[in-house]
Structure formats: C-alpha cells, structure tokens
Amino acid sequence: MNVQDARRMTQAPDTHATSPGYMPGWGNDFETEALPGALPQGMNSPQKCAYGLYAEQLSGTAFTADRPERTWCYRIRPSVKHSARYRRIEVPYWKSAPHAPADVTSLGQYRWNPVPHTDEPLTWITGMRTMTTAGDVNTQVGMAAHVYLVTESMVDSYFYSADSELLVVPQAGRLRFFTELGIIDLAPKEIAILPRGLVYRVEVLDGPARGFVCENYGQKFDLPGRGPIGANCLANPRDFKAPVAAFEDREVPSTLTIKWCGEFHETEIAQSPLDIVAWHGNYAPVKYDLDAYCPVGAILFDHPDPSIFTVLTAPSGVPGVANIDFVLFRERWLVAENTFRPPWYHKNVMSELMGNIYGIYDAKPEGFVPGGMSLHNMMLPHGPDRDAFEKASNSNLGPDKLDNTMSFMFETRFPQHLTEFAGKEAPLQDNYIDCWADLEKHFDGTRGGV
Ligand SMILES: O=C(O)Cc1cc(O)ccc1O
Ligand SMILES: [Fe+2]
Structure with a gap:
C-alpha cells in the first residue's frame, strides 16, 4: 500500500480501526503500526519520521529506573498542541486521598448493595463514584476504590x-476504551x-455499564512472584493483551480532561488526541x-491465606507489603479434608475492600450480592456469617465445586477512608454486622476434643 492509499484509508470513517x-x-516490548512503515526501525528519533509523524516518548517510570517502562509514539501532532490554558473543573464524586470527611466514620465493617443507576446521563468521568481513599495522591502512595456508573x-x-x-x-455492560495506544473492549x-498519563475516551458498547x-x-x-508455585498458574503472562495501534485523524473541537494531584483540569484541543499511528x-x-x-489451593487440609489468589500486586517499597493486591475468588474445587473450608475469622493489618462480580461468595451466602461491595478496614475483625459458619462446620466434606462465583479484593496496606458518598448516599446495609450477631456459644468446658 502506498502512502496515499494508506492516508485515504484513514479518512472515512475517521477511525482507522473499529474493531480491536x-x-x-505481560510487560513485553511491543511494536505495532497502523500504517506500513510508520515505525522507525533501529532508532527512536529519526530526523524526519515516516508519513510526517512526530515522535514522542511516554515515560511511565523515571528515566533511571532499573527496568524502565516507556513507549515511543509516532503521532500526527505532539500532544503538547492544545489551544487553551488548563482550567480547573469540578468533578464532585471523584475523590482523592487524603480525604477523610469529619462526619463519616471509616471504623467499622461495611457492606453496600449495588449502587443503582439513576436517570442522570453519566460518562466515565461524571459517573465515577469514589467509595474509599487511602494514602496520599501527592506523595504517590495508596489508592482509591470507585464504582463507575456509565450510560x-x-x-x-x-x-x-x-x-x-x-x-x-x-460488573455489568460493555465499554470500549479507545486509547492513544489502541482499542480495548471490556466486559x-x-x-x-489504563496506565498513568495515557489519554483515552470511553464509549458504551452495551449499557448501562x-x-x-x-x-x-x-x-x-505487576505479576506477583510465584515463589514455590513455580513458573506456571495464577495469572500467566501470555494472557494479558495489549492493543495494536489504532488512530483517528479527526479535526473537531474537543476537550481534554486531566486528573492531576486530585484535581480536575480541562483544556481545548482542535483535534482528536488519539492520533498515534505507530508505537x-x-x-x-x-x-x-x-x-x-x-487458582492454586489446598489439596489436603486447611485454608491458606488469600494471597494465593493474587492476580496482580502493586509494591509499596516494603518487601512483602503491597500498596495494593488485586485478589480473585473464582470458581474452584474444595477438597480439603477435616477442614473449615470458608475463610477463617481474622483481623488484618491490611484493609480489605471486596466486590462481587457475580454469584455467591462462600463466607457470605446472603447479602454480598453481584455489584455489591464490602469493606473490612485495618485491624477490624470479620469472617463468615452465622449461616456460613454453621453450614461449613457441619457439612459432610467431599469434593465440592464452588460454582457460579467471582468476587475480588482490593487489599491495601493503608486504612481506607469512606467518602461522603459511601457513607451517606450509597446503599449502605445498616444491619451488616447483624450477620455475626447469632453466632452461638458452642463452648463446653467439660468436653475435650470436638
Ligand atoms: O475476608 C475475606 O472474605 C477475604 C479473605 C478470604 C480468605 O479466603 C481468607 C482471608 C480473607 O481475608
Ligand atoms: Fe478478610
């Protein structure tokens, strides 16, 4: 294909690639080009780039990092070309740490029903509802947990x-993330x-989402070290997928919103910034x-720590203590003998925020529903509800498939603070702690053994 043909292909429709x-x-050094020959070979900064493109580097780590992460982009215009100064805008429901409202207490066991959609049309930006924040966005430690409602x-x-x-x-609906580096459809x-600094827009493929x-x-x-598990299982690197290059050549007045130090800023731009032809x-x-x-689990007895279900871990600088672990509780076989199989009762120095994607979570057969969330904050006790305890203590233990279940945990070393939204507007279950109220006293001091 010659350059003219290739350019024409980008005209109608405006978007060069419509399916991802x-x-x-995971972490590969990829190369991809939406037009043939757009990617310089053997060097990054040729005096002139093919097709009249500009070269621009996106640095995701410091220049001097041991394993630098950066991407070279060949784009129609450098991203510095925007036509207005940045101006501050309000995005009231998207909060950043530190944010600990005085009239909301975070000390407690909390559970929420799914946050419902309303009649209000909401985008990826206006539909973000922060539930908790932890750490400090300015010193780049910690996290926030959000629910998104996108229509x-x-x-x-x-x-x-x-x-x-x-x-x-x-958890529901399908979204398209048209990013500078290509298109990701997500269900x-x-x-x-979505890496820090990467520009994108979010489209609803199947809503509400x-x-x-x-x-x-x-x-x-990053992927966790698997230790004695060895080179396979858990999340395997090849199952992560990066998009191929896709770009738009569209000259329409547009806005670019930037989240920066917890504040939101807007600028005008005369074209689509999704104009990277090769990277x-x-x-x-x-x-x-x-x-x-x-998943890898107990094949004889006992209940291991949930860290065996870690999908991804974000280090904190302290070895073994994550800024965030993303942990997945999915379908699996339970085979452990003579074992109380659900999660044990415990207190944790880490803070556990859980969400249900679908189905039933074994420690909470009732009340923790798809789309719902729970928070067991730093050093606050929790564990199976009364019914789960009685059932798991008395059932006949054969091989048992936990089917139709997918929940997850965002676990952080920092306490998580509820937002006003989480404490006052979201459908908080006021009676959550009652799920432990009927736990019976089984103690009998005259009876040894069980
Ligand atoms: O609290 C929870 O339900 C999450 C959890 C699961 C598990 O299997 C062990 C410990 C734990 O915190
Ligand atoms: Fe827990």
Whole structure:
C-alpha cells in the first residue's frame, strides 16, 4: 500500500480501526503500526519520521529506573498542541486521598448493595463514584476504590489521569476504551489496566455499564512472584493483551480532561488526541480475561491465606507489603479434608475492600450480592456469617465445586477512608454486622476434643 492509499484509508470513517486487535504478553516490548512503515526501525528519533509523524516518548517510570517502562509514539501532532490554558473543573464524586470527611466514620465493617443507576446521563468521568481513599495522591502512595456508573459515551472528549493507573473491573455492560495506544473492549469477567498519563475516551458498547475501579497512586501493578508455585498458574503472562495501534485523524473541537494531584483540569484541543499511528515500548494498556486465572489451593487440609489468589500486586517499597493486591475468588474445587473450608475469622493489618462480580461468595451466602461491595478496614475483625459458619462446620466434606462465583479484593496496606458518598448516599446495609450477631456459644468446658 502506498502512502496515499494508506492516508485515504484513514479518512472515512475517521477511525482507522473499529474493531480491536491485541498482542499477547505481560510487560513485553511491543511494536505495532497502523500504517506500513510508520515505525522507525533501529532508532527512536529519526530526523524526519515516516508519513510526517512526530515522535514522542511516554515515560511511565523515571528515566533511571532499573527496568524502565516507556513507549515511543509516532503521532500526527505532539500532544503538547492544545489551544487553551488548563482550567480547573469540578468533578464532585471523584475523590482523592487524603480525604477523610469529619462526619463519616471509616471504623467499622461495611457492606453496600449495588449502587443503582439513576436517570442522570453519566460518562466515565461524571459517573465515577469514589467509595474509599487511602494514602496520599501527592506523595504517590495508596489508592482509591470507585464504582463507575456509565450510560453515555464520551464524545469529542478525552481524559487522562496523571495521578494514577486505573484497574478496571466491569460488573455489568460493555465499554470500549479507545486509547492513544489502541482499542480495548471490556466486559464483565475481564479487567483492564489504563496506565498513568495515557489519554483515552470511553464509549458504551452495551449499557448501562457498572463496575469497580482501583485507582493506584503508587508503583505500577505487576505479576506477583510465584515463589514455590513455580513458573506456571495464577495469572500467566501470555494472557494479558495489549492493543495494536489504532488512530483517528479527526479535526473537531474537543476537550481534554486531566486528573492531576486530585484535581480536575480541562483544556481545548482542535483535534482528536488519539492520533498515534505507530508505537513501540513496554508501557501500554492491557486487558486480561479473569477466566484465564488458574487458582492454586489446598489439596489436603486447611485454608491458606488469600494471597494465593493474587492476580496482580502493586509494591509499596516494603518487601512483602503491597500498596495494593488485586485478589480473585473464582470458581474452584474444595477438597480439603477435616477442614473449615470458608475463610477463617481474622483481623488484618491490611484493609480489605471486596466486590462481587457475580454469584455467591462462600463466607457470605446472603447479602454480598453481584455489584455489591464490602469493606473490612485495618485491624477490624470479620469472617463468615452465622449461616456460613454453621453450614461449613457441619457439612459432610467431599469434593465440592464452588460454582457460579467471582468476587475480588482490593487489599491495601493503608486504612481506607469512606467518602461522603459511601457513607451517606450509597446503599449502605445498616444491619451488616447483624450477620455475626447469632453466632452461638458452642463452648463446653467439660468436653475435650470436638
Ligand atoms: O475476608 C475475606 O472474605 C477475604 C479473605 C478470604 C480468605 O479466603 C481468607 C482471608 C480473607 O481475608
Ligand atoms: Fe478478610
């Protein structure tokens, strides 16, 4: 294809690629071009780039990082070309740490029903509802947990977060993330990571859409070390998919919204910023199918720590203590003998925020419903509800499949603070702690053994 033909192909429709394509592998050094020959070979900064493109680097780690993560982009215009100064805007429901409202207490066991949609049309930006924040966005530690309610596509409107990478966990509906580096379509049972600094717009493919977001202010998510498990199982690198290059050549007045130090700013731009024709590098968005997660568990007795179900971990700088672990409780066989099989009762120095994607969670057969969330904050006791305890203590133990279940946990070393939304507007279950009220005293001091 010659250059003229290739250019024509980008004219109608405006978008060069309308269905996504993906490249497999976690942390690979990818290369991809939407037009042939757009990617310089053997160097990054040629004096003139093919097709009259501009070269621009996106640095996701410091220049001097041991394993730098950066991507070279070949784009129609450099992203510095926008036509207005940044001006502050209000996005009232998207909060950042530190944020601990005085009239909301975070000390407690909390559970919410699914946050319902309303008649209000909401985009990815206006539909973000922060539930908790932890750490400090300015010092780049901690996280925020959000629910998103999205009914409308972003039109001539683009967004990036300078504060964070976003881990997106859909629960209902399908979304398209048209990013600078390509297109990711996302449905429930999949997750995506949108790196810090990457521009995108979000379209509704099948709405309304609801899901969860973990906003990571700190060091990027990585695959956990598998230790004695060895080289396979859990999340395998090849199941992560980065998009192939896709671009738009559209000259329409547009807005670009930036989240920066917890504040939102807007600028005008005369064209679509999604104009990267080719790129190479290892700093890219990815998606992952949670059905590809291969759980490893107890095959004789006892209940291991949930860290065996870690999909991704974001380090905090302290070895073994994560800024965030993303943990998946999916379908699996329970075979442990002579064992209380559900999660045990415990208090944890880490703070556990859980969400239900579908089905029933074994420790909470009632009340923790798809789309719902719970929070067991730092050092606050929790565990199976009364019915789960009685059932698991008395059932005949054969091999048992936990079917139709997918829940997850955002676990952080920092206490999580409820927002006003989480404490006052979201459908908080006021009676949650009653699920433990009927736990009986079984103690009999005259009887040894069981
Ligand atoms: O609290 C929870 O339900 C999450 C959890 C699950 C598990 O299997 C062990 C510990 C734990 O915190
Ligand atoms: Fe727990």
